[in-house]
Amino acid sequence: MEYIAKAEVGAGGSVGMVFNAIPNTFTDLYLVTSHRHEANVIDGQILVNGSGGSRRALYSQPTTSSSVPPAAVTSGIIGIFGNIGSRTADTFATNTVYFYDYNAAKTHSVTTRSVESNYDYAAFQGLVTSITSSSAAITSIEIRSTNGNLAEGSYAVLYGILKGSDGVTTVS
Amino acid sequence: MADRPTKVVIDCATGERQILELTDEEIAEREAMAAQAAQEEADRQAAADALQALKDSAKAKLIAGEPLTAEEADTLVL
Helix, strand or coil: CCEEEEECCCCCCCCEEEEEECCCCCCCEEEEEEEECCCCCCCCEEEECCCCCEEEEEEECCCCCCCCCCCCCCCCCCEEEECCCCCCCCCCCCEEEEEECCCCCCCEEEEEEECCCEEEEEEEEEEEEEEEEECEEEEEEEEEEECCCEEEEEEEEEEEEEECCCCCCCCC | CCCCCCEEEEEEECCCCEEECCCCCHHHHHHHHHHHHHHHHHHHHHHHHHHHHHHHHHHHHHHHHCCCCHHHHCCCCC
């Protein structure tokens, strides 16, 4: 796994973080984020090549005994979640997002694991499967809130993953 | 007047970092997305509440020895 680039939100916040001109020299892409929304919304979204897609999500909270049923398919969104603004100050949600075979000229499956942080209780967790509407090789990825800014200190790091020497293994 | 929203843009080829203002089209698209997200949150909460209500009802009927509806029984099937 090789570091490609990092984006970080500065003072005053920004609605999104964008990686453009992503090199085509890897097999897969791996995105790690730590981000928080200033507004009281948990939903963020990812744009691939400037477009959304559709997603389906599973949600849970560790202090809730019953699981929440899968959400309906949501069109327009590739899923990612951020800490909502009402959570404990300076807590951030962590997300890992995997983009498989990103150089292929086809729609791309995207897997997101998301966990909020609130120190002492009830962090929201989500597991999301998405598919892009773009069917081109991925050259641009944007992470953004659906309402309001991402808080200062939010960041995203993009990594590239190379296939193994056997031509099959996807991690080196 | 509020500041225009911005985004952080990284050029992976050069490493250049820019702070760009959103276009009118991007702002309009975000507003539509915010409405959709709010609706989804409401739907998600409603689904969770409905499931919990079914489970509560099923539990109460089991304790009372009353027949369950098919929907209530579904919440008990493992």
